[in-house]
Amino acid sequence: MAEEKDLENTLVLETSKGEVTIRLRPDLAPKHVERIKELAREGFYDGIIFHRVIDGFMAQAGCPHGRGTGGSDKPDLPAEFNAQPHVRGTCSMARTMDPNSANSQFFICFDNASFLDGQYTVWGEVTDGMEAIDALAKGEPPASPDSIVSMKVAADAA
DSSP, X not given: OHHHHHHHTEEEEEEXXXXXXXXXXXXXXXXHHHHHHHHHHHTTTTTOBEEEEETTTEEEEOOTTSSSSOOOSSOOBOOOOOSOOOOTTEEEEOOOSSTTOBSSXXXXXXXXXXXXXXXXXXXXXXXXXXXXXXXXXXXXTBSSOOBEEEEEEHHHHO
């Protein structure tokens, strides 16, 4: 039973640079984890590019337009800010100036980004494959952006 629970809270992110495994943290942000899994199961993220990749900071994806200007057709989420620090491998939700505007866009930290702590919702952490994130084409937007080939909940692939 414990193994099934792990698979239900594990994302397998296949990028154009390789596979990344993310441990979901429903204990920190249950609504955000639920949304990420819902969108992954619908195939929303498949084919979406990393539209903002800043060396030493973070890689951002989740905009269906590839420009950072949109989200899914689901309602925005209320903030679930938590005490989890923004460090290398942290997965957190992007948003507008409105703290309750997270929808589908997320970012993965390359390095310590403690200035974001308490202001963005941390929902997971990379447990394997960070080298694939490190290898993503840099830029805002990158000249030749890398993409999410597929994002799956591990329980669905088992």
